[in-house]
Amino acid sequence: xxxxxxxxxxxxFHTKEGTVKAVEKVSFSLEKGEMLGxxxxxxxxxSTLGLSLLRLIEEPGEIAAGEVTINGVDVIKLNPEAxxxxxxxxxxxxxxxxxSALNPTAPIxxxxxxxxxxxxxxxxxxxxxxxxxELLEWVGIDGGRWLHYPHEFSGGMxxxxxxxxxxxxxxxxxxxxxxxxxxxxxxQAQVIHLIKRLQKELGLSIIVISHDxxxxxxxxxxxxxxxxxxxxxxxxxxxxxxxxxxxxxQGLLASNICLDSSGTCSSIPGSVPRLIDAPPGCHFHPxxxxxxxxxxxxxxxxxxxxxxxxxxxxFAYKEGF
Amino acid sequence: MSRFLAQxxxxxxxxxxxxxxINFFLPRLMPGNPLIFLxxxxxxxxxxxxKASILExxxxxxxxxxxxxxxxxxxxxxxxGYSYQKKMPIADIIKDRLPWTLxxxxxxxxxxxxxxxxxxxxxxxxxxxxxxxxxxIKFMFFNSMPSFWVGMILVALFGATLRWFPIFGAxxxxxxxxxxxxxxxxxxxxxxxLTTLVLISIPSTFMIMRYSMLNVLGEDYILMAKAKGLRENxxxxxxxxxxxxxxxxxxxxxxxxxxxxxxxxxxxxxxxPGLGRxxxxxxxGRDYPVLQASFLIITVTVxxxxxLADLLYPLVDPKVRR
Amino acid sequence: xxxxxxxxxIFKEKKLGIIGIIILSCFVILAVFAxxxxxxxxxxxxxAPFLAPSARHLLGTNDIGNDILSELIFxxxxxxxxxxxxxxxxxxxxxxxxxxxxxxxxIIDSVLMRIVDLILVIPFLPLMIVLAAYLGPSFWxxxxxxxxxxxxxxxxxxxxQVLTLKTKAFVESARSLGATxxxxxxxHIMPGVIPLALAQFVLASSYAILVEASxxxxxxxxxxxxxxxxxxxxxxxxxxxxxxxxxxxxxxxxFLTTLLVLGFTFTGYSLEEILNPRLRRR
Numbered sequence: 001x002x003x004x005x006x007x008x009x010x011x012x013f014h015t016k017e018g019t020v021k022a023v024e025k026v027s028f029s030l031e032k033g034e035m036l037g038x039x040x041x042x043x044x045x046x047s048t049l050g051l052s053l054l055r056l057i058e059e060p061g062e063i064a065a066g067e068v069t070i071n072g073v074d075v076i077k078l079n080p081e082a083x084x085x086x087x088x089x090x091x092x093x094x095x096x097x098x099x100s101a102l103n104p105t106a107p108i109x110x111x112x113x114x115x116x117x118x119x120x121x122x123x124x125x126x127x128x129x130x131x132x133x134e135l136l137e138w139v140g141i142d143g144g145r146w147l148h149y150p151h152e153f154s155g156g157m158x159x160x161x162x163x164x165x166x167x168x169x170x171x172x173x174x175x176x177x178x179x180x181x182x183x184x185x186x187x188q189a190q191v192i193h194l195i196k197r198l199q200k201e202l203g204l205s206i207i208v209i210s211h212d213x214x215x216x217x218x219x220x221x222x223x224x225x226x227x228x229x230x231x232x233x234x235x236x237x238x239x240x241x242x243x244x245x246x247x248x249x250q251g252l253l254a255s256n257i258c259l260d261s262s263g264t265c266s267s268i269p270g271s272v273p274r275l276i277d278a279p280p281g282c283h284f285h286p287x288x289x290x291x292x293x294x295x296x297x298x299x300x301x302x303x304x305x306x307x308x309x310x311x312x313x314x315f316a317y318k319e320g321f
Numbered sequence: 322m323s324r325f326l327a328q329x330x331x332x333x334x335x336x337x338x339x340x341x342x343i344n345f346f347l348p349r350l351m352p353g354n355p356l357i358f359l360x361x362x363x364x365x366x367x368x369x370x371x372k373a374s375i376l377e378x379x380x381x382x383x384x385x386x387x388x389x390x391x392x393x394x395x396x397x398x399x400x401x402g403y404s405y406q407k408k409m410p411i412a413d414i415i416k417d418r419l420p421w422t423l424x425x426x427x428x429x430x431x432x433x434x435x436x437x438x439x440x441x442x443x444x445x446x447x448x449x450x451x452x453x454x455x456x457x458i459k460f461m462f463f464n465s466m467p468s469f470w471v472g473m474i475l476v477a478l479f480g481a482t483l484r485w486f487p488i489f490g491a492x493x494x495x496x497x498x499x500x501x502x503x504x505x506x507x508x509x510x511x512x513x514x515l516t517t518l519v520l521i522s523i524p525s526t527f528m529i530m531r532y533s534m535l536n537v538l539g540e541d542y543i544l545m546a547k548a549k550g551l552r553e554n555x556x557x558x559x560x561x562x563x564x565x566x567x568x569x570x571x572x573x574x575x576x577x578x579x580x581x582x583x584x585x586x587x588x589x590x591x592x593x594p595g596l597g598r599x600x601x602x603x604x605x606g607r608d609y610p611v612l613q614a615s616f617l618i619i620t621v622t623v624x625x626x627x628x629l630a631d632l633l634y635p636l637v638d639p640k641v642r643r
Numbered sequence: 644x645x646x647x648x649x650x651x652x653i654f655k656e657k658k659l660g661i662i663g664i665i666i667l668s669c670f671v672i673l674a675v676f677a678x679x680x681x682x683x684x685x686x687x688x689x690x691a692p693f694l695a696p697s698a699r700h701l702l703g704t705n706d707i708g709n710d711i712l713s714e715l716i717f718x719x720x721x722x723x724x725x726x727x728x729x730x731x732x733x734x735x736x737x738x739x740x741x742x743x744x745x746x747x748x749x750i751i752d753s754v755l756m757r758i759v760d761l762i763l764v765i766p767f768l769p770l771m772i773v774l775a776a777y778l779g780p781s782f783w784x785x786x787x788x789x790x791x792x793x794x795x796x797x798x799x800x801x802x803x804q805v806l807t808l809k810t811k812a813f814v815e816s817a818r819s820l821g822a823t824x825x826x827x828x829x830x831h832i833m834p835g836v837i838p839l840a841l842a843q844f845v846l847a848s849s850y851a852i853l854v855e856a857s858x859x860x861x862x863x864x865x866x867x868x869x870x871x872x873x874x875x876x877x878x879x880x881x882x883x884x885x886x887x888x889x890x891x892x893x894x895x896x897x898f899l900t901t902l903l904v905l906g907f908t909f910t911g912y913s914l915e916e917i918l919n920p921r922l923r924r925r
Contacts, residue, residue: 054548059449087550095548100541105563105639114559115549149639165549332757336764343770347777358777458659461912465849465904467856470875470897477889488885575763582768586857590879600769601861604776612776616769623766 001072002029003205004053004173009066011045011052022048022061024229027302030173035199035206037220037237039213039252045229046209047096050175053207054091055083070173089119092171094179094195098162102150108161109136109146115168135164139194156187163194167202174198175207180215192219213252217241222309225249228283231302235310245305245312247288282315290316325641329631333624340620344613345392355381362607363405401614406606411614414599419618421491422595425511425588426580429518434576436519437526438569442562444527445534457531464524468583472517472590479513486513489592514591518583525579529572534565567638573630577623585619650838653917660913666906674719681713685869693888702891705874706881714874715895721870722900725786726852726907732790733851734844737797742836744798745805746828756802762795768857775863782865785858789851797843801836808835842914849907856900871896 011023022045030036040046052063055075067074075086095101103111109132116128123131133143139160141153150158159179166174176195180188196219198204210216216223217237224234225246233246244250282288285295294315302313348358356364356372359379364372380388395402401411444456480488491510492498498506537543538561546556585597592598596615603611635642654660673680682701683689688708689700696703702711744755771788778784808831858864859872866873874896878884883892 051544056544056547084550084552087548089550093545093548095541095545097541101545103542103546103560103564105567105637106559114551114555118550118552149642151640165545168549332760333764336761339761340765340770343773347773351777461908462901462905465853465908466901467853467860467872467875467897469857469860469879470893470900473875473879473884473889473893474897477884477893481885481889578764578766581766582857585768585772586860589861600772604772604861604863607776609776612773616773619766619769624764627764 003032003071004030005067005069006053007067007069009049009052009068010064011048011057011061012064013061015060021064021229023052025299026066026226026229026231028224028231028234030205030207032172032205033199033203034222035196035208035220037216037223038207038209038226039211039216039223040226042211044226046226047177049226050093050177050207050209053173053175054087054093085119088115088169088171090171091173091175092166092169094159094162094166094174094176096178097182098158098179099155099182101162102158104150107147107149108153108165109133109148112136112146112161112165112168115165119169131168135167136161138167139164140190156183156190159183159187159191160194163191163198167198171204173205173207175209177209178211180210180212188215195219225252230283230299230313232284232314233312234302235307235312239307239310243310245310245317246284246314247290247316248284282313292316326631329628333628336624337617337621340617341393341396344617345389347613348609349385349388355379357607358609360402361405361603361609361611367405396617401617402610404608404611406603406608406611411611414611415596415614415618418594418596418599418615419622421593422581422584422588422597422619423622424507425514425518425593425595426577426584428511429515429522429584430577430580432515433519433522433580434526434569437523438530438562438566440523441527441530442534442557442565445531445538445565446557446561448535448538456527460524460527463520464528466521468517468521469586469590471520472514472587475513475517476590486510491594510593514587514593517587517590518580521583522576522580525576526569530565530569533568534561537561537565540564570630570634570637573627577626577630581619581623650917654913657913657916659909663906663909663911663913666902667910670719670723670903670906673716674723677716677720681710681716683710683713685709685713685717686867695888696891702895703888705892706877711874711892711895714869715871715899718869718871718874718896719899719903721782721865721868722852722855722872722903725782725789725855725870726848726903729786729789729793729851729855730844730847732786733793733847734797734840736790736794737843738801738836738840740794740798741801742805742828742832745802746809746824746832748806752802756799759795759799762792767792768854771854771858772861772863775858780863780865782868785855785864788858789854793847793851793854797840797847800843801840804836804839805832808832838914839918842911842918845907845911845914849904849911852900852904852907871900 006029007027009023009026010021013020013022024045026049028036038046038049048057048061051057053068055063055068057063063076066076068076070086070090075083078086102108109129112132112135113128116123116131117125120128129146132146136143136146141157141160141164145152150161153161162179179195180191183191192215195206195208199206208216208220217240220237222235223237223240225232225240225248227248233240233244233249240249241253244253280299281297282291282295282300285291288295292315300313300315302311303317304311305317348355351358356376360375364375367375380391383391399412401415403409404411404414407414440456440460444453447453476488479485487493487510492503492506542564543556543560546560551560581597584595585600587593588595588597589601596619600612600615602608603615686709689710690704690708692704692706692708694700694704694708700710700712702715705711705714740755740759744752771792774788774791775784778788811831855864855870856872856875859870860876860879862876864870864873864876875893878889878892878896883889
């Protein structure tokens with residue numbers, strides 16, 4: 001069985017203007033030691049998906065349907081106290097921007113320490129501190145600086161502190177949410193290298209959420225493509241690169257669509273629909289050249305087509321193709 | 322850090338300097354008899370010879386620059402002049418009055434900050450709920466009441482009608498007490514004015530704390546704290562309240578001036594013998610020199626309070642430490 | 644025009660704001676129609692002093708035999724007028740200083756903001772008392788004293804708004820090359836600043852009314868044009884809180900002040916909530 005199994009996950013936000021399904025009927029799995037890239041434009045719901053896995057969706061949002069099974073346990077059904085224990089112990093997060101993800105009024109080491117002591121109540125203070133220093137050294141920060149405050153570190157160092165923090169309780173799954181955004185190229189490379197080491201040296205399963213197509217294809221084993229709340233294609237990186245099936249993925253790879261927030265270089269007419277008045281059926285059909293009548297009416301299911309491990313949600317392909 | 326402090330001190334010195342300058346020019350710019358504006362209305366009861374000697378003391382015939390130097394020198398040496406209404410040197414009057422104002426405003430500042438922070442944090446934590454709305458409206462209401470009116474109602478209810486608390490003064494004048502009864506008596510007199518000042522001062526701290534905490538709750542590190550599986554109370558106090566406190570401490574400066582303004586009117590209601598009541602007495606008797614001296618001393622006190630806040634700020638904000 | 648109607652559409656949904664507007668309208672009606680609504684002339688001795696409430700004098704009479712209810716109704720005019728005029732003057736000064744500081748920036752900005760910082764440290768009420776004592780008690784003197792010291796906060800708020808608008812406006816002006824300063828100010832910056840100035844004006848009014856009440860209570864109000872604060876000054880001076888007369892002599896003026904200030908606060912808070920998205924519920 002897979003380490004992580006997501007089935008029909010739907011996360012909605014109830015706003016004044018109506019209900020928005022930021023993530024709709026998303027299913028995929030993650031194996032032990034695997035690195036999965038989750039890619040899509042900003043606002044497509046990829047970060048919401050990441051937070052849903054940790055059950056960190058806040059009012060007015062909620063996880064409306066679906067299962068998130070980790071090691072055979074559906075965490076959606078856990079009570080809040082049990083869920084609290086799953087967090088960080090089993091699944092942890094490297095946040096979007098470490099600049100603002102560290103508490104400015106607490107020393108960095110203590111922020112790692114509190115996670116360790118919380119989840120391992122019986123650990124001795126000295127051992128916990130030793131572990132904090134080891135973690136810092138592992139990400140390339142002088143362990144002696146564990147009592148320094150966040151503002152005393154550079155942006156890249158803070159990001160590495162965030163990685164050390166994610167490792168505090170020896171989790172099995174780490175979600176990296178746009179953790180290289182906003183860093184300079186050199187620092188980005190260091191952080192990516194570090195994330196790769198998590199997989200290689202520690203054997204962790206990692207979900208890399210990003211809009212940086214080049215980076216994701218370079219380091220991930222598999223790629224999942226999201227568009228407007230839907231998972232439109234998923235498969236091994238090689239297969240996605242060589243044989244993209246979904247028209248949206250094809251557009252991405254042909255550099256027809258830019259994943260930056262500016263979105264100015266898109267040569268596919270139209271833009272991401274506002275999810276509140278998302279068209280029924282396939283959300284991509286207004287921009288799709290191959291759109292048919294059925295695309296407007298109903299949602300294409302995610303199906304294995306060419307190969308068992310390569311799935312696409314598009315009516316352009318017939319069953320058993 | 323030290324540069325920041327030096328800048329602050331320069332700013333505060335300038336404030337005191339401006340206050341003194343206002344005090345110097347106001348009576349000299351007023352049309353009419355300068356003697357009254359300089360020495361107060363009660364000089365009218367003096368003989369012509371006495372009036373002439375007072376005028377000479379002020380040296381009105383000398384050039385303005387020289388007058389100003391004399392004025393500054395007097396103030397620096399603690400000579401605030403003489404009150405012809407109270408027939409006492411003004412410095413002595415102030416020495417009697419200042420401790421009472423410090424007692425009232427100091428305790429009110431501590432209490433109202435504490436309560437304002439607690440309620441503000443509670444409201445923000447439950448943002449959008451009925452508790453939040455109820456607290457917000459309650460404190461808006463408190464904020465809309467004239468401070469002296471709250472005092473008058475408390476006096477009428479708990480002083481005159483129920484007789485639980487004394488209706489004026491800071492201690493029993495005719496009964497010399499010592500030891501515990503002495504302090505108990507002072508506390509007994511302090512309850513009503515203190516309650517009034519706290520009631521009207523909570524809202525501003527509450528509003529700042531609530532707003533600041535709402536901002537903090539939207540920060541990524543709060544989400545991270547939840548992701549780490551921290552318990553709700555740890556997130557609330559160690560993360561949210563801790564960080565939301567920073568702007569509250571910075572705003573201390575405005576709060577202090579506000580507190581003294583409130584005390585001025587409230588001391589008047591309770592005939593509490595502080596600087597505020599002194600100002601009221603000076604207004605009624607048009608005792609201008611006393612009015613000016615009280616204003617100066619209040620300003621200096623506020624400035625010193627601010628300086629203290631600046632010195633303590635590094636304790637709460639690690640960014641400005643070392 | 645559409646901007647304003649859209650603004651009103653959002654405002655209508657704010658319950659507090661609507662309550663505020665209703666309260667304010669009631670007070671305006673009370674002030675405008677005071678001669679019709681008041682049973683007596685408040686400046687004329689109409690009965691014996693210190694009367695308890697009766698059918699003829701619903702709130703009794705004061706120490707010199709004036710009808711207290713009529714005093715209150717006419718007092719609405721004074722309290723409301725002083726508050727609104729003082730607020731209007733403070734906002735006008737604040738708007739001017741804020742625009743100059745924000746628009747020109749540089750040395751002008753830092754000098755002006757340094758002055759603002761200095762004034763903020765000075766305890767405002769004691770200074771107002773000193774000024775008012777020298778100027779003497781009168782309707783206009785109170786207004787001058789309040790507005791001279793109350794422009795500071797609005798100036799700060801407006802300056803920061805101008806700073807944000809300026810960056811946008813310059814992009815715009817670069818396109819339409821050769822736009823004059825006046826054109827940029829009036830077509831780009833003013834429309835963005837006016838709603839904010841309106842909210843600040845409403846909040847400044849509530850503040851000015853409370854300050855006026857305090858100054859009048861300390862005996863610095865115009866004795867011939869009694870505001871609610873002045874009524875309370877006389878009630879305090881005659882020891883009304885020692886007898887049961889506090890119920891009709893002290894309670895009503897303070898209650899009216901609270902209600903009026905609350906009306907302004909509710910309205911101003913709702914306006915600010917609309918203009919400042921950070922205050923909106925997430």
